Amino acid sequence: MDRNSRNMTPKEIVEYLDRYVVGQNKAKKTIAVALRNRWRRMQLDDEMQRDVTPKNILMIGSTGVGKTEIARRLSRMMRLPFIKVEASKFTEVGFVGRDVESIIRDLSTTAIQLVREEENEKNAEKIEAYVENKIIEKLLPPLPDSASEEKKRDYEASFARMSRRLENGELDHLKIEVEMPPPRIDVGTGGNVPPEMMNVQESIIKVIGGLGKREKREVSIKEARKILAIEASEELLEEEKLNEMALKKVQEGGVVFLDEIDKIAVPSGSGQRQDPSKEGVQRDLLPIVEGSTVNTKIGPVDTDHILFIAAGAFHLSKPSDLIPELQGRFPLRVELDSLDEEALYRILTEPKNSLVKQYEALLAVEDVKLIFEDEALRAIARYSTIANEKSEDIGARRLHTVMERILEDISFDADSYSGKSVVVDLKLVEEKLEDIIESEDSTRYIL
Ligand SMILES: Nc1ncnc2c1ncn2[C@@H]1O[C@H](COP(=O)(O)OP(=O)(O)OP(=O)(O)O)[C@@H](O)[C@H]1O
Numbered sequence: 492m493d494r495n496s497r498n499m500t501p502k503e504i505v506e507y508l509d510r511y512v513v514g515q516n517k518a519k520k521t522i523a524v525a526l527r528n529r530w531r532r533m534q535l536d537d538e539m540q541r542d543v544t545p546k547n548i549l550m551i552g553s554t555g556v557g558k559t560e561i562a563r564r565l566s567r568m569m570r571l572p573f574i575k576v577e578a579s580k581f582t583e584v585g586f587v588g589r590d591v592e593s594i595i596r597d598l599s600t601t602a603i604q605l606v607r608e609e610e611n612e613k614n615a616e617k618i619e620a621y622v623e624n625k626i627i628e629k630l631l632p633p634l635p636d637s638a639s640e641e642k643k644r645d646y647e648a649s650f651a652r653m654s655r656r657l658e659n660g661e662l663d664h665l666k667i668e669v670e671m672p673p674p675r676i677d678v679g680t681g682g683n684v685p686p687e688m689m690n691v692q693e694s695i696i697k698v699i700g701g702l703g704k705r706e707k708r709e710v711s712i713k714e715a716r717k718i719l720a721i722e723a724s725e726e727l728l729e730e731e732k733l734n735e736m737a738l739k740k741v742q743e744g745g746v747v748f749l750d751e752i753d754k755i756a757v758p759s760g761s762g763q764r765q766d767p768s769k770e771g772v773q774r775d776l777l778p779i780v781e782g783s784t785v786n787t788k789i790g791p792v793d794t795d796h797i798l799f800i801a802a803g804a805f806h807l808s809k810p811s812d813l814i815p816e817l818q819g820r821f822p823l824r825v826e827l828d829s830l831d832e833e834a835l836y837r838i839l840t841e842p843k844n845s846l847v848k849q850y851e852a853l854l855a856v857e858d859v860k861l862i863f864e865d866e867a868l869r870a871i872a873r874y875s876t877i878a879n880e881k882s883e884d885i886g887a888r889r890l891h892t893v894m895e896r897i898l899e900d901i902s903f904d905a906d907s908y909s910g911k912s913v914v915v916d917l918k919l920v921e922e923k924l925e926d927i928i929e930s931e932d933s934t935r936y937i938l
């Protein structure tokens with residue numbers, strides 16, 4: 492399904508999300524439509540395309556209810572350049588810290604990786620052939636052109652034999668010498684290096700890299716495969732073409748997930764001093780969300796059609812505490828529901844790779860068969876709900892701490908249960924949790 496995922500209908504997108512995220516239907520729908528609109532836009536004529544800008548989304552919901560999870564799952568499935576950043580980490584332009592333009596620079600870097608992966612998949616056969624050829628050539632140095640016909644025939648036969656043995660893994664223990672790819676030092680991420688400087692830095696690295704010969708190293712064939720695959724990939728897709736494709740991908744499909752947007756809102760009437768730096772960050776965000784051009788190492792990125800999904804709990808502030816211009820740029824608002832006992836129970840059991848399935852799989856590695864009784868799972872959901880009510884509501888994250896608590900001993904002693912089944916029943920859950928739940932303090936500190 493991955494191949495054509497960009498053509499998925501909103502219904503299909505929601506169905507996909509349902510496999511991982513319980514409930515939150517409004518949020519799923521809104522995002523599904525926003526993503527589908529991207530694809531719809533691409534079907535329009537150029538002039539119309541330019542006028543259709545994405546409707547950015549503001550997700551409002553308390554912690555641990557699935558905001559990030561929805562965005563994360565989607566981007567992975569859609570294979571779009573995706574980046575999640577915490578709005579509260581940024582500082583105003585001109586101050587020490589990360590400026591907001593770095594979001595787009597980092598997004599571009601993910602686009603490069605994505606394009607590289609996609610191209611490698613497309614070229615998998617070519618890459619494999621390149622790698623095999625190179626390896627066999629090392630083991631079987633090519634004949635000079637002047638070799639006799641007979642020698643050439645012999646050579647071909649040996650080559651074919653070698654190729655079979657290589658495919659069967661019979662040669663994996665051998666070592667060969669390969670040239671290491673030039674170090675890929677990524678100066679583009681993490682800091683505030685302006686793009687002009689990034690290019691200078693990269694050129695310097697290239698020059699220095701080019702001065703010395705490429706390092707040669709003796710490695711196992713298994714290792715050599717990986718190294719040669721990088722080489723093959725670089726030969727098949729030149730940097731310029733790669734950048735061009737990445738640029739297109741970022742501009743037309745990029746998704747920025749702006750987490751903790753509430754933390755840069757300044758609550759009105761709270762008696763709090765106005766915080767100029769928070770507002771400064773909001774103002775800096777404005778042009779990027781609005782549509783502007785940011786210089787990156789793949790070239791100037793036009794942010795007009797990048798989709799922004801902002802999320803926040805908005806406990807201490809309200810969406811209306813954001814500066815009006817920024818509010819206006821997030822016209823789609825969705826509220827996520829907080830998770831009740833039933834939702835927590837479903838989260839434990841239903842999603843593909845749910846927590847229960849994760850623990851079963853982890854212990855299966857130790858040859859322990861973990862069996863959860865339904866009663867126990869119900870109780871876990873119930874205790875988690877109580878804990879959320881007694882201390883902070885941390886949503887589904889509570890399940891993680893509760894499960895750890897219940898399974899800590901089993902996990903620790905797993906070796907002694909090897910080859911056996913271990914049943915998690917209501918009694919065990921109560922034993923582990925009852926005392927903690929009874930006292931508010933211990934709930935707060937232990938769970
Ligand atoms: N509705 C849900 N269905 C399935 N799993 C969920 C759901 N909500 C939360 N989870 C699980 O809980 C954990 C935290 O969820 P997530 O990261 O989405 O929280 P969040 O809403 O982004 O919270 P925060 O505001 O703290 O960032 C994840 O491991 C996720 O799998």
Ligand SMILES: [Mg+2]
Nearest residue numbers: 558559560750
């Ligand atoms: Mg989150």
